[in-house]
Amino acid sequence: MSEKFYIDQAESCARAAAAAPLANQRETLLRSRAVWLGLAAREQTIQAGRAERDRTRSEIEEPDHVR
Numbered sequence: 001m002s003e004k005f006y007i008d009q010a011e012s013c014a015r016a017a018a019a020a021p022l023a024n025q026r027e028t029l030l031r032s033r034a035v036w037l038g039l040a041a042r043e044q045t046i047q048a049g050r051a052e053r054d055r056t057r058s059e060i061e062e063p064d065h066v067r
Contacts, residue, residue, distance in 0.1 A: 003047070006040035 010033045017029035 001039075001043065003040045003043040006036050006043060010034075010036035010040065
């Protein structure tokens, strides 16, 4: 899943919470929103780690190609 998907889900939960007539529904939707935002943050961290590993690999491999 992509970070954008998680953020879209969080926004959907926020809109539903704002429209929910019952307090327990709002609380459930706001908890769900928090979970979706946590998943988005986790995905962002994973993608940043992958990018860093790829950058490091390319720096290690580059000197061999330069010679």
